[in-house]
Every structure is written in C-alpha cells, then in structure tokens.
Amino acid sequence: MKTICWRIFSAFLLTGAAVAWPLHAQPVQTLETTALGLIVGFRSNPDDPASLETVLAAGRDNPVLAQTAWEQKAQRARERLKQMASEAGLPLHSVGDAGNAQLLRFDRPIRGQALQDALRRARLHPDVAWVEPNVLLKRLQATPNDPGYAEQWHLQTPAVGGISAINMPPAWALTTGSAGITAAVLDTGILPHPDLVGRTWAGYDFVSEVELAGDGSGRDADPTDPGDWVTRRGNASAVQQMVDAGLCDVAPSSWHGTFIAGQIGAISNNGLGIAGINWANKVLPVRVSGKCGALLSDLLDGMRWAAGLPVTGVPANPNPARVINLSFGGDVPCASNTLYQSAIDDVTARGALVVVAGGNDNSQLKRPADCQRVLSVGAVRQDGLKTDYSSFGPQLGLMAPGGSEGEQVLLYSTANSGLTTAVPAQDHYGTLQGTSFSAPLAVGVATLMLSLNPALSPAQLMERMRTGVRPWSSVARVPAYPTCSNNRLSQSVCHCTTDTCGSGLLDAGLALRLAQGPAAVIAPVATAVPGATVALDGRQSVPIPSATIVHYAWQQLEGPAVPIASPEAALASVTLASAGANYVFQLTVTDSEGRTGRDQVSVAAVAPVVSGGGGATGWPWALALWIWVLTTGWAVRRNPVV
Incomplete structure (x- = not known):
C-alpha cells in the first residue's frame, strides 16, 4: 500500500502540480553533467539500533566492534536504498557505500533531462535528506591550452622537451600558484601586453638619469618600458659619449623586462599566447635599466624597494616581493666590494630570495652571481650541456634552459617587434637566449613552492631547489665535448659538473614535492655578551x-x-x-x-x-x-x- 501511494504522489509532483514542499537546498546540476549514479543521504531512522554516533563511539574503544557495527549499519542502509529506488522508480544496477552515505549505481551513465528527473524523484522521497550525482572529477589540469606552449619546450617534461626541460606538468598538478606570492622583475620595465593584463602590480621606475631613462623623466611611479634602443648620432649627448667610449652598444630595443615577466607570470590556460610558470601570482615591475644598462645606484635602490625596504624619496612598496629576479651581468667579483653584498643581505633578511643570472661572458662568475645568499642560475642547452655563452663557477646554484642559437633552439615569451618604441602588436611574442632568461625559470618555480609552503625562507627555498635537481649523471655523454673546468678562464660547450655548474638541472616537479616538507623557523637572536x-x-x-x-x-x-x-x-x-x-x-x-x-x-x-x-x-x-x-x-x- 505504501509503495502504491508513494508512486501516485510522486507522479503527481513530477507532472508539474503546484504543490509546496519544503526541501533542503540542493546543489545546482547543469544539463551537461553526466552521472554514473546517485549518492544518497537518508534522514535519521529511529528504528536503526546503531546510529553513526554509536558506531564512532565504539571505534574509540574497540576497532573490531566498530567495523562490525559499521558493516551492519551499511547493510541496512543499502536495503533501505533498494526500497527507495523501487518506490521512486529509479534505474538501479547495484548499490554500495559512499563515505557516510549510500551509492545507487546506474546501469549506464545518464545526463540531461534524464538525470534531472532521477535527482527529482530521489529528492522527493520522504526518507531522503539529500542527493548528489556520482560524477567523475577531473584531475588538476597539468597542460595549459595556450597555443604557444607547444613552442615552450623548456617548460615541458624531459621526455617531451629535452633533457634540460624543467618538468612543469607534474609541478602544475600540485599547484598552479597563489595570488598572494609576488615576484619582482628588476629590469627595463614592462609593456602592456594581452598576455599580461591584470598580472602586474603598479611597480616603480628607478632610472634616475633622464638621458638614460628614455621617457623624459627620472624616477617616477610609471615602470612602462619606453624602449632602450641606442643609435649612433653626431651629438655630444651622454649616451653618444658612452657609445664612443665603448661603454654602450648600438642596438634596437630589447623589451627585456617584458620577456622575463611573461616567463614568470603570463596568463595561462586562456587559449592565448604562452603559458607562464605561475598561473595566479602577480609580477612587480621595477624599472632599473634604461639605455646602455642600469646604474648600480638605481639597481640597489630598486632591489631594496622590491623587498619592501624603505628608499629615500620613494613611496613605500605596498606589494613586497618574496622572490626577486635580477638578470644583470657583473663587472667585478662580489668580494671586492661589500656594497652589493650588503644590499643582498638586507633583502634576504627581509624574507625575499634574490635569483640572479649567471652571466653571458663564458667566464668565471662576477657580482651579483658570485655573491652570498643568492641563487645564481646558469644556462644549459636543450641537451643539458653548458651553453657556449654561460658563465660558470663553484658559486652557481643550478642550471636551467637558456636557449642556444647553435642548436637553433631558443626560449619563447612575450615581446614586441618595435625596433625603437613599441608597436601596437596585440599578440606579439619572440625568442631570445641567455642566462637572463634562465633565472626567471627558477623564480617562477620558487613562487610555486611558496604557494605550497609560504613559511619557506630564502635559504630553505634554495636548499630545496638545489636538492631537487636532476643530477649531471642524467645528461648523456657526448664525446665531442669536454668536461667543464674552472681551471680555464673560458670554455665553449662542455659537460657540467657540480663544481662548475651547481647541483644539477632545475626540476620543478621535484622542487615542489620538497616544498611540502616542514619549514624550520628560528626566531631571530639578538647580539649577546660573552657568557650569556x-x-x-x-x-x-x-x-x-x-x-x-x-x-x-x-x-x-x-x-x-x-x-x-x-x-x-x-x-x-x-x-x-x-x-x-x-x-x-x-x-x-x-x-x-x-x-x-x-x-x-x-x-x-x-x-x-x-x-x-x-x-x-x-x-x-x-x-x-x-x-x-x-x-x-x-x-x-x-x-x-x-
């Protein structure tokens, strides 16, 4: 009699009769949802001798008793589910458990109106408290749909992109980033670009000399890159004097900072352009370089400001960076002058990791790459050998892809085709090579590590990244090339060692797994007196x-x-x-x-x-x-x- 009455009542409701019925709020399921069954939660049954609370209480004292009670309770619930399915006219293949609820399996997947009807029938049954479709949940997407990703060989797995590829897919499966982690790019500034819209903070322009700035002013709050081209002109300008003195090369605009910003934080998985390493973080553009390069004074002030430290005459940085990219070559050994090291010490103490390019002059490292407490990154080719331009030495932390014209394999990122000022190209990208573009790969990985474990200090980030590398023994030996040696002032393509190229090849997947380990944090210790x-x-x-x-x-x-x-x-x-x-x-x-x-x-x-x-x-x-x-x-x- 109960079954007959219930079927009449449910049919009455399903035909659209205007009957008010107080139901618990249910998640909205779209017509595109496909379900393999239903997960059903029942209302409390006063006739059930073993409530969930009773079962859990038994488990605290006797696990065997708890298991027996749980299975008995689940069996009664499955029988209840079969009866409910029969009364509601639901398709039933078999029944099972789903956590604290019961699982009704369909004989085939259903979707659209058929699924909506099944959900409604189940929800209208008086014994049902709630119901959910049993759907397949996709794993976190590890391959972005940006068309340019196919050209970003250096981000892919070594099996796809080559031995030196940094293995981003397994890293992205752990996290694609966090909006709370900022990476600063100390460089030529940044251009508006469709693949960087909304991915940058306001930043600041630290170029102090107007003739070098190229934007008609000195320091200001606009870090836009006006172009850093240099031409040979017949006048006595400061730039021309530097060209005549051999301190400045005639060259088109580089758009150096825009390229690096795209490597770290281009909008990813948006069907446009390239993929950035961190899909959620913002990049802080800090313009320190104009025509002919960066003045040391501007660079040091920009570094301090990027980390959130005060700089005279400049408003406080509201978005301090946890990681700073510094892709500028050195001139002298760091130990010869404490100025650079002092600034790095201040920034590191503030909690920011400084990642620097190893240098492109195929020689021993110079500042800042040989300074303490920085992660210096050199460049390898796609096959894992040191490039013909990368500097080398025992101070290198690790190596990452830098591109190689000799192999005809370069790195690909956001750029502009303007030779002087920027042209309004809506989707321009380009290729470059150099350790300048190896360092940002490590910066991007560091921001993902911080997304998983924000408590990591700069030293801990370096430790984990250097521990998580792929060793040099994984690079196939090519007899035509020698082993890199610090005994030579310069050398072309060669096989790396831990003494010449750091601990190994950057591996994002391994680094992120290590980032999930605990972070040891020691409270600062004040200077003490002897015997204290x-x-x-x-x-x-x-x-x-x-x-x-x-x-x-x-x-x-x-x-x-x-x-x-x-x-x-x-x-x-x-x-x-x-x-x-x-x-x-x-x-x-x-x-x-x-x-x-x-x-x-x-x-x-x-x-x-x-x-x-x-x-x-x-x-x-x-x-x-x-x-x-x-x-x-x-x-x-x-x-x-x-």
Missing part, C-alpha cells in the same frame, strides 16, 4: 597541512663548542663561552611523514667596552653602544643551508 645564556627558539616552525612536527634537533655548526640544553625540544638554549665569538646553530625538524626541514641562525657574542673615564669613552659612549647593539641585533643574518 641565549634562547634558541624554533617554536615558529611550520608543518605542511595534514602533518605535524614530531621531532626537533639542534646542533652547533660554528664557534667555540658549547653544550645545548634541551637539544630535542622546540625551545632550547646555550650558554656562550666567556670570550667574544661568532656562533651558528642549526635546527632540523621532522614531521609525522618523515620529512625534514632545516634553518640556521647566527649569534654574535660581543664584549662591551668598559671605561672609567668620561668623554668619548665614558658612560655616554657605552650607553650609545648598548643602544646600537639592541637595535641592530635583530638584523643578524641567517646563513643559507647549502
């Missing part, structure tokens, strides 16, 4: 989602040996030696999945100056010294883990 007890605080360390940190391990790396109290606790301490010295301590954290992360902190023990007299060495001077110590102690730099 100093806290080593790793309580800010962060695990990845779904994991917990289960083990802490402190160890001393540098300085006079001192015992560490509670070396396996998040909060440890050390009592420094009685004499002044510099110390380095390392924290290794291990999570519940066995993954590890490391961080280091430096501690400087400085003996105070004591004097009984007045004047410059009396108590006012000592007080000033201690004020300086306390205010600068928080700026102690962390050393990279390499």
Whole structure:
C-alpha cells in the first residue's frame, strides 16, 4: 500500500502540480553533467539500533566492534536504498557505500533531462535528506591550452622537451600558484601586453638619469618600458659619449623586462599566447635599466624597494616581493666590494630570495652571481650541456634552459617587434637566449613552492631547489665535448659538473614535492655578551597541512663548542663561552611523514667596552653602544643551508 501511494504522489509532483514542499537546498546540476549514479543521504531512522554516533563511539574503544557495527549499519542502509529506488522508480544496477552515505549505481551513465528527473524523484522521497550525482572529477589540469606552449619546450617534461626541460606538468598538478606570492622583475620595465593584463602590480621606475631613462623623466611611479634602443648620432649627448667610449652598444630595443615577466607570470590556460610558470601570482615591475644598462645606484635602490625596504624619496612598496629576479651581468667579483653584498643581505633578511643570472661572458662568475645568499642560475642547452655563452663557477646554484642559437633552439615569451618604441602588436611574442632568461625559470618555480609552503625562507627555498635537481649523471655523454673546468678562464660547450655548474638541472616537479616538507623557523637572536645564556627558539616552525612536527634537533655548526640544553625540544638554549665569538646553530625538524626541514641562525657574542673615564669613552659612549647593539641585533643574518 505504501509503495502504491508513494508512486501516485510522486507522479503527481513530477507532472508539474503546484504543490509546496519544503526541501533542503540542493546543489545546482547543469544539463551537461553526466552521472554514473546517485549518492544518497537518508534522514535519521529511529528504528536503526546503531546510529553513526554509536558506531564512532565504539571505534574509540574497540576497532573490531566498530567495523562490525559499521558493516551492519551499511547493510541496512543499502536495503533501505533498494526500497527507495523501487518506490521512486529509479534505474538501479547495484548499490554500495559512499563515505557516510549510500551509492545507487546506474546501469549506464545518464545526463540531461534524464538525470534531472532521477535527482527529482530521489529528492522527493520522504526518507531522503539529500542527493548528489556520482560524477567523475577531473584531475588538476597539468597542460595549459595556450597555443604557444607547444613552442615552450623548456617548460615541458624531459621526455617531451629535452633533457634540460624543467618538468612543469607534474609541478602544475600540485599547484598552479597563489595570488598572494609576488615576484619582482628588476629590469627595463614592462609593456602592456594581452598576455599580461591584470598580472602586474603598479611597480616603480628607478632610472634616475633622464638621458638614460628614455621617457623624459627620472624616477617616477610609471615602470612602462619606453624602449632602450641606442643609435649612433653626431651629438655630444651622454649616451653618444658612452657609445664612443665603448661603454654602450648600438642596438634596437630589447623589451627585456617584458620577456622575463611573461616567463614568470603570463596568463595561462586562456587559449592565448604562452603559458607562464605561475598561473595566479602577480609580477612587480621595477624599472632599473634604461639605455646602455642600469646604474648600480638605481639597481640597489630598486632591489631594496622590491623587498619592501624603505628608499629615500620613494613611496613605500605596498606589494613586497618574496622572490626577486635580477638578470644583470657583473663587472667585478662580489668580494671586492661589500656594497652589493650588503644590499643582498638586507633583502634576504627581509624574507625575499634574490635569483640572479649567471652571466653571458663564458667566464668565471662576477657580482651579483658570485655573491652570498643568492641563487645564481646558469644556462644549459636543450641537451643539458653548458651553453657556449654561460658563465660558470663553484658559486652557481643550478642550471636551467637558456636557449642556444647553435642548436637553433631558443626560449619563447612575450615581446614586441618595435625596433625603437613599441608597436601596437596585440599578440606579439619572440625568442631570445641567455642566462637572463634562465633565472626567471627558477623564480617562477620558487613562487610555486611558496604557494605550497609560504613559511619557506630564502635559504630553505634554495636548499630545496638545489636538492631537487636532476643530477649531471642524467645528461648523456657526448664525446665531442669536454668536461667543464674552472681551471680555464673560458670554455665553449662542455659537460657540467657540480663544481662548475651547481647541483644539477632545475626540476620543478621535484622542487615542489620538497616544498611540502616542514619549514624550520628560528626566531631571530639578538647580539649577546660573552657568557650569556641565549634562547634558541624554533617554536615558529611550520608543518605542511595534514602533518605535524614530531621531532626537533639542534646542533652547533660554528664557534667555540658549547653544550645545548634541551637539544630535542622546540625551545632550547646555550650558554656562550666567556670570550667574544661568532656562533651558528642549526635546527632540523621532522614531521609525522618523515620529512625534514632545516634553518640556521647566527649569534654574535660581543664584549662591551668598559671605561672609567668620561668623554668619548665614558658612560655616554657605552650607553650609545648598548643602544646600537639592541637595535641592530635583530638584523643578524641567517646563513643559507647549502
């Protein structure tokens, strides 16, 4: 009798009779949805002796009892589902479970009006609390539909793009980026481009010399690239004098910054142009270069501003970068002048990773590529050999594709065909080669790593990227080419080693997997006096989602040996030696999945100056010294883990 009444009632409703019926809100299903069945949640049944709460409670004390109770409950629910399907006139092939609900399988996939009718029949049954179609969920798309992606061999898997391709598809399967991670491009500025619309912050123009700027003004809030072409003219302009002195080459506009911005953040999966590495982040254009290149003073100010540090006469940067791309060649070794290193130290302490191009003069690295705390990137050909132009040396962090005219394989990105000023080409792209375009590949990968784990420090980013490379042993040996050697001032194409080309080939897929490990985070340590007890605080360390940190391990790396109290606790301490010295301590954290992360902190023990007299060495001077110590102690730099 119940079945007959229900079928009459449901038929009445399905024919469109105007009957008000209070139903729970249901997700909207489009006519394009295809379902292999229905997932049904029933209303509470007062006759069921084992509620879900009862089953869960049993599991806390007796897993075997919980399993038995669960299976009995599921069997009763499946029988209830069969009865409901019969009463509602639903197609039924078989029944099963779906989490805490029940699964009704169709004998064939259905869609359109047939699916809408099946959903309505199920929802109108008085025993049903809710119903969902059982649909196939697609995995995260790992291949963008941008037509130019086919020409971006360097982003593809090594099996498709060649041995040096950076393996983006498995990385994109983990994440395509986060809008909260900013990458700064210190370069020639940027052009409006359809593949960069909405993908850049406002930025700033730091080119201070008007004759070099090319836009008629000095520093201002417009980082648009006016073109950096140089022609030979018969006048006494500053640019012409630089050309005559051999300091500046006659050349068309490079659109260098626009090319790099596209590599990092071109709009992806939009059916237009190329794919950027990070599909969600924004690029911060910081114009530091005009005609003939960048003045060191402009570059250093631009670097500070990009990281969120103050610069005189310039408004504060509202969108500080976590990663900074610096594709400018060096002139002297970094160790010969502390100016560059000091700026890098400040930026790194602010939390920004500086990624620099290794250089294109086929020689030993120069600043900034040989500075400490930067990730320097050299260029390899498609076959994994060092290009004939890439610089080399033990300071290189890793290598990435740079393009090779000799192989007739270049890199492809956003550009403009204008030889001087930009032409209004709506979809112009171009090809280039150089370590300038190897570095942005590492920048893009770093932003994706930060999307997965924003707590990673610059040192931790470098550590994971260098650990996650494909080793040089994976590059097939070509007998015609020698092994790269630091004993030669220059060399053409050669087989890389860890001593000449860094740890290996950039691999985005491996790097992102390592980014999901825990991040060891050590609170800054103020400068201390000899003999003081100093806290080593790793309580800010962060695990990845779904994991917990289960083990802490402190160890001393540098300085006079001192015992560490509670070396396996998040909060440890050390009592420094009685004499002044510099110390380095390392924290290794291990999570519940066995993954590890490391961080280091430096501690400087400085003996105070004591004097009984007045004047410059009396108590006012000592007080000033201690004020300086306390205010600068928080700026102690962390050393990279390499």
